[in-house]
Amino acid sequence: MASRKLAIISSPLDPKTAASTSSTDGSRHNEGAATGMRALVEAVVARLTDAGIPDPQVDAELLLGHVLNESRGRVQALSIMDVAVDDDARTALAPLVARRATREPLQHITGTAAFRSLTLNVGPGVFVPRPETESVVQFAIDALRALPAAEPVAVDLGTGSGAIALAMAVEVPTARVYAVEMSDDAFPWTRRNFDEVAAPNAELIHGDLEHAVDHLAGTVNVLISNPPYIPAAAIPRDPEVRLFDPEVALYGGEDGLDVVRTVSQVGLRLVVQGGVLVLEHGELQGDAIRTLLAQDGWRSPETHKDLTYRDRTTTAIR
Incomplete structure (x- = not known):
């Protein structure tokens, strides 16, 4: 897992079905188009914010870290570098983000x-x-x-x-x-x-x-x-x-x-x-x-x- 390239999202994150989604305040989150780590994290944070998650930045980084088998600190570093993310990682992340948006505990999702x-x-x-x-x-x-x-x-x-x-x-x-x-x-x-x-x-x-x-x-x-x-x-x-x-x-x-x-x-x-x-x-x-x-x-x-x-x-x- 550690050698896996970075990426994430589908389902409201799948570019084929939802290249952009609307937030509760009318803004648009272009999640499907996110190919770099920074934009991907921002898209997940926006999705979780709309769902009322208390700490959306923390949860976004932890979910991404879970998919990539990386620590939260490593995810933050990769986001600063804005490394590219692959389709496999985005596909794996999508259902996890959707589950968290229903308020299922982060710990149940990561196990x-x-x-x-x-x-x-x-x-x-x-x-x-x-x-x-x-x-x-x-x-x-x-x-x-x-x-x-x-x-x-x-x-x-x-x-x-x-x-x-x-x-x-x-x-x-x-x-x-x-x-x-x-x-x-x-x-x-x-x-x-x-x-x-x-x-x-x-x-x-x-x-x-x-x-x-x-x-x-x-x-x-x-x-x-x-x-x-x-x-x-x-x-x-x-x-x-x-x-x-x-x-x-x-x-x-x-x-x-x-x-x-x-x-x-x-x-x-x-x-x-x-x-x-x-x-x-x-x-x-x-x-x-x-x-x-x-x-x-x-x-x-x-x-x-x-x-x-x-x-x-x-x-x-x-």
């Missing part, structure tokens, strides 16, 4: 999602890991690194793609990391990611969140979870979430905190005295979660902001 140092396999049935979760797992990683124990124990409840658990295992190789996933639809993706990352200190368990790791009771140093936390009556703003992420990974009961309550209670059995609980949640849920944890007996609950200054993580001590 992968980046998470910290990892590249994970994702698709229908598994929640796509988000960048904001990278800051959540940092609290768990920091806690594991600070422990004097030779082999600290960490558990990730509801691991989904395995992003959190595998990040902990890779970045803290002295830790023993257990990941639990209960969804039959998500588990094949989790299994594939665990097999490919092949972290020797990570163990994947297919089972329910309440009892799958009962054998670890009283031994866990760090318990982390990114549970479903959207209230049942709420409607996610982004079509990528609303239409494509599995409901079991999104909705947490009437107030969104049903699974948080479960994790809190399970954590009281699993976590050692002085151990740490780390929870991801919505930006308006920090107060309620701190109250819930304090009532359950957790000490020093504290809510932390993500890189966009929104409440994202609550930690507590057993």
Whole structure:
């Protein structure tokens, strides 16, 4: 793939059927005529902009990189040089651009999602890991690194793609990391990611969140979870979430905190005295979660902001 010449587009990008297409503001995008990298990227960006994609430039470059088996940075460099693009690449790109224009997640189209140092396999049935979760797992990683124990124990409840658990295992190789996933639809993706990352200190368990790791009771140093936390009556703003992420990974009961309550209670059995609980949640849920944890007996609950200054993580001590 790396030796492939650069090009892209067909279907609204096919010069035989759509040498130019109209945008919502009446402008024309001459996508079919684009033969150089720069014009091709601009045409895809215009198409994705019309579709309401939040970061059309990023997605255009990543889609092109996927087709060409090149990094986004390499695509940017080739665009600056305005190298020529071949028909095969344009033909391969066309259906991918069309899918993204329907708001299908970019990660479903490429089949992968980046998470910290990892590249994970994702698709229908598994929640796509988000960048904001990278800051959540940092609290768990920091806690594991600070422990004097030779082999600290960490558990990730509801691991989904395995992003959190595998990040902990890779970045803290002295830790023993257990990941639990209960969804039959998500588990094949989790299994594939665990097999490919092949972290020797990570163990994947297919089972329910309440009892799958009962054998670890009283031994866990760090318990982390990114549970479903959207209230049942709420409607996610982004079509990528609303239409494509599995409901079991999104909705947490009437107030969104049903699974948080479960994790809190399970954590009281699993976590050692002085151990740490780390929870991801919505930006308006920090107060309620701190109250819930304090009532359950957790000490020093504290809510932390993500890189966009929104409440994202609550930690507590057993």
